[in-house]
Amino acid sequence: MSQNQFNFLFKDDIRYFNFQSMYEFVLYQNKNEQSSYFNGKNIQTNSFSKILDIQKINVLIPVRSFYGAYAFAEDFAQELQQLKQLSELELLICESNCISSPETGFIFQGIRNLNKLEKLNFQILYGNKIEDKGAQSIGKSLKNLINLQELSLNFSAKKKIKSEGLICISDGISGLIKLKFLQIKIGKMQQIEHAGWCSLGDSIGQLSNLELLDLEIESQNQVASIGAEGIANGLKNLCNLKTLRLMFGSNNNINESGCSKLGESLNGKKNLVELSFTIMQRNGIGQKGAIKIAENLSSLSNLTNLNLFIGEENDVQINGIQYLYSSISCLEKLKKLKFAIGHENKINSDQYSDQISLLKNLKQLESLQLYFGQRNNAQISIFQNVMSILPDLSILQQLDLHFAEQNKFGGMQLKYIDFSCLSQCQMLRELSIYVGYQNVLNTEVVNYLSEGIKYLNNLQILRVTLIFIKKYEFKPKVGELFNSIQNLTKLTHLHLDFGELFFFELDDFQSLAYCIENSKFLNKLYLKYQSVENPINSYTLLNQSLQSCKNLKSVIIKLATIQVQNKDSYFVKNYLL
Secondary structure (H helix, E strand, O other), X not given: OOOOOOEEEOOOOOOOOOOOOOOOEEEEOOOOOOOOOOOOOOOOOOOHHHOOOOOEEEEEEOOXXXXXXXXXXHHHHHHHHOOOOOOEEEEEEOOOOOOOHHHHHHHHHHHHOOOOOOXXXXXXXXXOOOHHHHHHHHHHHHHHOOOOOEEEEEEOOOOOOEHHHHHHHHHHXXXXXXXXXXXXXXXXXXXXXXXXXXXXXXXXXXXXXXXXXXXEEOOOOOOHHHHHHHHHHHHOOOOOOOEEEEEEOOOXXXXXXXXXXXXXXXXXXXXXXXXXXXXXXXXXXXXXXXXHHHHHHOOOOOOOEEEEEEOOOOOOHHHHHHHHHHHHOOOOOOOEEEEEEOOOOOOOHHHHHHHHHHHHHOOOOOEEEEEEOOOOOOOHHHHHHHHHHXXXXXXXXXXXXXXXXXXXXXXXXXXXOOHHHHHHOOOOOEEEEEEOOOOOOOOOHHHHHHHHHOOOOOOOEEEEEEOOOOOOOOOOOHHHHHHHHHOOOOOOEEEEEOOOOOEEOHHHHHHHHHHHHOOOOOOEEEEEEOEEOOHHHHHHHHHHHHHHOOOOOEEEEEEOOOOOOHHHHHHHHHHEO
């Protein structure tokens, strides 16, 4: 064991330690009886401060581990107070550990005087109770941690923190002028009103050295447009931000005006290289909110990583989507783009599919992920336009296209898609295509796809989900697909899902078995279909090929219906789920 890393697993027979000048101290306790873990009923904490030069402590409290939380917190706080050299502290309290305001108060009393602390990660999950008194203790202690550079706070307990508590925490954060990394997660259904959110925004705005901000507000937190505007006002002052991640859970009612202010706060952030903006369902951002985000996106000239998620029923409409695509296409340094549109946002692909063609301007793009939720009329023209831009994206390494259910996607129009464009993406490492049910899939899509992928010589991960929901006139030639996959000599992950009405014939399984047998680097296989002709012979073939594939570590095969005789039980036991 190296001197700069010391892992300590709490045992009930240890009272004192003789180690000196250890740089890392990891305290674990697990309620399960294991040879190297402590049982959790008689926690001993009154000894680790004997290592006076300790600089780092990680504490993990697993689910339902505490029987004497109050006593532990009191002892733990007393020990912490003596660790004057401590620079990093991580405390993760998992679900249902009976930690409430008094225990939180004790713990942060111990943290309060650790003025050399540079990194603090405190996470308290569901089934524990912080409440306002606990939040007040946290806020008071944070004021003293003047050397803190990284702070992570996760309050996931429901209905426990009110505006007064968040104001106290915000007050404590505001003085941490050396802070470069701030991560805050507020659990769902807290009782925080406008004043609390505005106070948080004011405090964030005073952290002029902040380079990374990750703010996650879960569902039903009464943020409303006033709270969103308060947070936006704070964001405007953060000129040194390099990474910004915002997530507003469902039913926070930030509305058009709140979203517009958040969009305006992005303007002129020249140092920003990563932006993740997630607005979950039913936040009412509307067309105006989406347009305001789009107008300010184009000013982020150094952005390399963009993740946009607009949840269902936000009523962004066609103009909002058009503006967003137009702005994204101006980000010439973009390397990773993930753009998801949730269900029922009142859009029609025929009206904005041309905007997708603008993405061909993103010559530096390495990863492209597009998601279209249910009932958005994401029709075949989108797929056509995505295929058409691939020759211009010469260094693309990841392509993920997801068309959820009921999008009027598919039919005979698939014949007119030039899947051969895929073959021009010679740098492609990962390809995922998902087409959900009720998209009128013509079975020939499998044949077209087979032609498109056979020349992707560098492909390592392939995921294909094509859900057939009714009997088809012509059976898909999946054998040809397997023959094409066989040419992908670097493939390590293969995921094929044909839904619950797809029937495999014996020759299909022969092709699959031969494909697997010749995929020398394959280590993960997932296959889903309804049933198979002659299951005994089919599974025997497949089992033989699986046994010959030396690198295979994970195999999952799912069937809607299955009848397997006893002599094939070995295969079922080891592979079939």
